[in-house]
Amino acid sequence: MSEQTIGGTGEFDLIARxxxxxxxxxxxxxxxxxxTALVATHSGSVLATIDVLVEGVHFRRDWSxxxxxGRKAAAASLADIAAxxxxxxxxxxxxxxxxxxxxxxxxxxxxxLTAEAARVGACxxxxxxxxxxxxxxxxxxxxxxxxxxxxxxxxxxxxxxLAVAGRLGWSAxxxxxxxxxxxxxxxxxxxxxxxxxxxxxxPMAAHAGATAMIDVSDGLIADARHLxxxxxxxxxxxxxxxxxxxxxxxxxxALGVDPREWMLTGGExxxxxxxxxxxxxxxxxxxxxxxxxxxxxxxxxxxxxxxRGLGGHVHFTVER
Amino acid sequence: MSEQTIGGTGEFDLIARxxxxxxxxxxxxxxxxxxTALVATHSGSVLATIDVLVEGVHFRRDWSxxxxxGRKAAAASLADIAAxxxxxxxxxxxxxxxxxxxxxxxxxxxxxLTAEAARVGACxxxxxxxxxxxxxxxxxxxxxxxxxxxxxxxxxxxxxxLAVAGRLGWSAxxxxxxxxxxxxxxxxxxxxxxxxxxxxxxPMAAHAGATAMIDVSDGLIADARHLxxxxxxxxxxxxxxxxxxxxxxxxxxALGVDPREWMLTGGExxxxxxxxxxxxxxxxxxxxxxxxxxxxxxxxxxxxxxxRGLGGHVHFTVER
Numbered sequence: 001m002s003e004q005t006i007g008g009t010g011e012f013d014l015i016a017r018x019x020x021x022x023x024x025x026x027x028x029x030x031x032x033x034x035x036t037a038l039v040a041t042h043s044g045s046v047l048a049t050i051d052v053l054v055e056g057v058h059f060r061r062d063w064s065x066x067x068x069x070g071r072k073a074a075a076a077s078l079a080d081i082a083a084x085x086x087x088x089x090x091x092x093x094x095x096x097x098x099x100x101x102x103x104x105x106x107x108x109x110x111x112x113l114t115a116e117a118a119r120v121g122a123c124x125x126x127x128x129x130x131x132x133x134x135x136x137x138x139x140x141x142x143x144x145x146x147x148x149x150x151x152x153x154x155x156x157x158x159x160x161x162l163a164v165a166g167r168l169g170w171s172a173x174x175x176x177x178x179x180x181x182x183x184x185x186x187x188x189x190x191x192x193x194x195x196x197x198x199x200x201x202x203p204m205a206a207h208a209g210a211t212a213m214i215d216v217s218d219g220l221i222a223d224a225r226h227l228x229x230x231x232x233x234x235x236x237x238x239x240x241x242x243x244x245x246x247x248x249x250x251x252x253x254a255l256g257v258d259p260r261e262w263m264l265t266g267g268e269x270x271x272x273x274x275x276x277x278x279x280x281x282x283x284x285x286x287x288x289x290x291x292x293x294x295x296x297x298x299x300x301x302x303x304x305x306x307x308r309g310l311g312g313h314v315h316f317t318v319e320r
Numbered sequence: 321m322s323e324q325t326i327g328g329t330g331e332f333d334l335i336a337r338x339x340x341x342x343x344x345x346x347x348x349x350x351x352x353x354x355x356t357a358l359v360a361t362h363s364g365s366v367l368a369t370i371d372v373l374v375e376g377v378h379f380r381r382d383w384s385x386x387x388x389x390g391r392k393a394a395a396a397s398l399a400d401i402a403a404x405x406x407x408x409x410x411x412x413x414x415x416x417x418x419x420x421x422x423x424x425x426x427x428x429x430x431x432x433l434t435a436e437a438a439r440v441g442a443c444x445x446x447x448x449x450x451x452x453x454x455x456x457x458x459x460x461x462x463x464x465x466x467x468x469x470x471x472x473x474x475x476x477x478x479x480x481x482l483a484v485a486g487r488l489g490w491s492a493x494x495x496x497x498x499x500x501x502x503x504x505x506x507x508x509x510x511x512x513x514x515x516x517x518x519x520x521x522x523p524m525a526a527h528a529g530a531t532a533m534i535d536v537s538d539g540l541i542a543d544a545r546h547l548x549x550x551x552x553x554x555x556x557x558x559x560x561x562x563x564x565x566x567x568x569x570x571x572x573x574a575l576g577v578d579p580r581e582w583m584l585t586g587g588e589x590x591x592x593x594x595x596x597x598x599x600x601x602x603x604x605x606x607x608x609x610x611x612x613x614x615x616x617x618x619x620x621x622x623x624x625x626x627x628r629g630l631g632g633h634v635h636f637t638v639e640r
Contacts, residue, residue, distance in 0.1 A: 029365055031590035033401035033550070034472050035535050036369035036463065045349055048368075050460055052414040052450040083355040094372040094414065094458035128458075130372040138414035138448075138458030140370055152354050173415040215355050230353070271553065 006106055007099025011129055018110050018127070025123050026142075027089045037125035039090045039142055045141035047086045047150070047212065051076040053137035063178055066105040068193040070112020072268075073137040076217060078120055079270035083215035085151040085206025088199075092140040096132035101273035113139070120199045121122040148206045156212040156231035156275040162290035163282045165201035165272045166219055169259065172266025173248050180255055185247035191246060197270035204283040205274045213274040221307050225275060225299045231275075234295035237302045239264070242289070264302060267310040290306040326426055327419025331449055334423065338447070339432050345443050347409045347464075358409045359462055367406045367463035367470070375455035380487070386425040388513040391499035392588075393457040394553055396537060399442055399517040399590035401463035403535035405471040405526025408442040409521075412460040413524035433459070440519045459478020468526045474562040476532035476551035482610035483602045485521035485592045485624040487511060488540055489579065492586025493568050496575055505567035517590035524593045524603040539585040541627050542582040543593060544620045551595075554615035557622045559584070584622060 006014050019032040030038035033148070039046070041121055053073045064072070067302055074091060081088040093113060097106065110259070115174060117123050174192025177185065197215075205213055214291070216223045228235040244252075244259050252259035275292055293301075300307050326334050339352040351357035359366070373379060373393045384392070401408040413433060417426065431443070435617055437443050442461070484636060494512025497505065517535075532551055536543045538559070548555040564572075564579050574581035595612055596602055613621075620627050 030470060030472070033398040034470075035533075036367040036406070038365050038367055038404070038465075038470055040365050042364070044361060044364070045358050046361050046366045046462065047356040047445055048410040048412055048460070048462060050414045050448050050458065052416050052448045052458065054416050054450050054452040054456075055453050056453075072626065080355040084358070086356070090368065091368040092368055092460055094460075096372050096374050096456055113489065126369055128370050130370045131377050131452055132374040132456060133376075134452055134454050134456075136372075136416055136452060136454075136456050137459075138372065138456075138460075140412055140414075140460040141356075141369070142366065142368060150350060150354075150358055152350070154354075213355075220405075235432075236342045269530055282490075293518050314485075 004103045005099060006097060006101050006103055007105050007174045009022045014106060014129060015163050017103070017107065019082050022071055022114060022124050022208030023041045023118065025121060026030050027209065028123060028125050029161065032126050034086055035092065038065040038093065039125060041144060043145050044146055045145065047145065049077055049080040050138060050140045064193045067106035067112035070109040071116040071194045073139045074113045074116035075195045075270055078116065078122070078199060079143050079217070081200045082197065082202030083272055084143070084200055085148050085213065085214050086143035086145045087203055088117070088120045088141050088143040090122055090125040090142040091117050093124060095127060096130045096136040098133055099131060118216050142266040142312035148203065151206045151210045151213040153212055153214050153227045155226060155232035156233050156292045158233060158292055158294040159278050160275040160292040161278055162235060162237065162275055162292060163287050163288045165285040166198035166218070167196065167269040167318035169248065169266040169269070169272055171195060171268040172262040173251050173259070174254065176255055177251050185251055187247050188251055191269065195270045198272055198285050201283060201285040202273050205272065208276065208283045210274040210276055213272060216267065216269060216271040216273050218267045220273065221264050221300050221302065227273065228300055229297045232298050234293040234298060235290065235291040235301065236293055239303055244279055277297070324416060326421050326423055329423050334426060334449060335526060337423070337427065341401060342434060342444050343383055348443060351445050352447065357410065357412070358446060359548045361464060363465050363467055365465065367401050367402040367404050368460065368467065369397050370458060370460045373457045386428035387432035390429040390538050391436040391514045393459045394436035395515045395517050395590055397459045397461035398436065398442070398519060399535045399537070401461050401531050402517065402519045402522030403592055404426050405468050405522055405533065405549040406465045407523055408440045408461050408463040408488065409460045410442055410445040411437050413447040413460045414458035415447060416450045416456040418453055419451060421455065452538060468523065471526045471530045473532055473534050473547045473550035475546060476553050476612045477550065478612055478614040479598050480531055480595040480612040482555060482557065482595055482599055482604060482607050482612060483606040483608045484639070485605040486518035486534070487516065487589040488591055489582030489586040489589070491515060491574035491588040492582040497571050498569070500575055505571055506584060507567050508571055511589065515590045518592055518605050521592050521603060521605040524594065525606065528596065528603045529600055530594040530596055533592060533606045536587065536589065536591040536593050538587045540593065541584050541620050541622065547593065548618045548620055552618050554613040555610065555620050556613055557610040559623055595624065
């Protein structure tokens with residue numbers, strides 16, 4: 001018997017099969033199945049963000065399982081909520097795919113979305129499916145500040161310390177390994193397939209008095225530049241004291257590259273980059289990697305050298 | 321000089337050019353430019369929905385302008401908010417497109433999204449852009465109930481009256497006209513390009529005591545069936561007294577079809593279908609088209625005949 005496809009089962013049956021297995025948290029006043037969802041917002045406001053993943057651009061089906069893709073898509077949006085100091089409450093998922101896609105792929109992708117959301121206590125509350133020649137996931141995350149003020153990109157000031165929580169360069173290293181035709185180190189390939197954002201570090205940073213914060217999705221230099229420009233400062237990064245993970249050092253050696261470049265320019269790990277007032281004890285999970293300086297020409301300085309390139313993944317264009 | 325493409329201008333410049341022209345309402349506490357938006361939610365909860373539009377499936381660039389596509393994409397989500405009895409506050413837009421797309425197309429599409437959102441007092445608060453071979457828009461709408469209870473699909477009971485606000489079959493008729501190679505009636509073609517959902521009728525229906533409501537996006541029979549199944553009733557539709565708009569009658573005559581089938585099965589006009597207790601004066605804009613009956617086998621009865629097919633647009637499958 002041939003595998004059942006989403007074209008064979010049809011839109012409404014697919015939606016029914018997806019929604020019947022979705023868990024539901026206390027914040028969900030109305031879940032999937034009506035015109036919209038209704039989600040409680042205890043703080044009187046709601047954080048909201050959307051991220052798009054496209055097959056062939058953000059993932060390959062021969063490199064990532066459907067569950068991996070679902071988890072990766074959810075993580076991109078959930079990490080944005082954490083980067084404001086918030087806690088995610090709900091996901092909405094727009095899903096477009098060819099009719100010959102196996103139903104199991106769609107269901108496993110949903111399981112991945114659900115599993116990643118469950119890591120922060122959120123769940124999938126709504127969605128839409130459509131036919132397309134390219135698998136595309138658009139994931140909206142909603143979140144709550146729980147009474148805290150949002151941590152914007154624009155609050156960094158001269159004298160603040162720069163700190164990061166989570167992984168840098170792991171996904172890029174994993175992609176380089178896969179692109180080189182290698183099957184190991186598995187820890188890097190796994191990191192490319194499914195990021196491990198430090199979700200809880202976001203609210204902790206907000207509570208500890210972080211002055212600015214951003215999700216490192218495009219790469220450390222690219223996202224540090226966003227923070228620098230929004231704050232009107234120079235962000236100064238020192239790599240001297242960085243520990244290069246052993247697996248990354250081994251992969252870099254095998255591929256003949258400098259692992260620091262993965263850590264400076266690799267995106268999709270969804271580390272959290274934050275600034276704190278000097279003298280603050282940074283929360284558990286954060287490590288200090290630099291500082292903030294006044295500047296007439298806001299930008300990023302790495303090991304004393306001003307980096308003018310974007311140094312990260314940019315859609316549509318090659319690196320400038 | 322050749323036209324500037326989004327691949328030529330690049331992701332960050334495109335985002336900057338899109339966001340610099342976005343208006344902002346009082347509900348928007350934090351707009352585009354940070355990790356997430358922050359939107360006020362006065363009622364302690366937020367309505368949220370997502371809809372996906374794909375080129376070649378939901379629109380054709382030779383039939384619809386970029387502004388049309390933006391307005392249509394926004395309307396699909398905004399109408400869902402209205403169908404709960406809510407008022408939309410914000411849109412988030414996931415946009416995927418090929419690098420050779422003209423920048424003007426992306427900007428005009430954004431203008432369309434913004435213009436449609438402005439019709440209900442909402443605005444675009446965030447988004448994401450990605451490279452893809454297919455133009456894809458995923459639009460999330462957020463909304464507020466303003467203290468009202470949500471109007472679900474599940475509240476219809478035997479004896480209630482069935483009423484509809486907004487257009488039925490206009491978009492389907494316009495599509496049939498375009499597909500037949502005709503250029504008129506313009507009013508139908510325009511209706512296919514840009515729907516005109518009766519947004520304000522949603523909150524009015526909720527205020528008037530509507531017992532159930534749904535956005536007619538797939539077609540009257542298909543969406544009446546959703547309401548019937550959610551409520552466990554039969555939805556009875558009588559077409560005897562329907563007025564067939566003159567342009568629709570003319571187009572149907574030219575194409576040799578029954579215009580009632582467009583009105584019964586055509587989607588994308590985003591009419592609002594609602595039930596009210598017997599004796600209620602239905603709000604301005606609504607017209608009574610039938611009633612609700614008890615049923616052991618919930619479904620839709622049109623002019624005395626039980627309609628078993630979905631009778632509307634269903635992704636992936638041909639009509640059953």
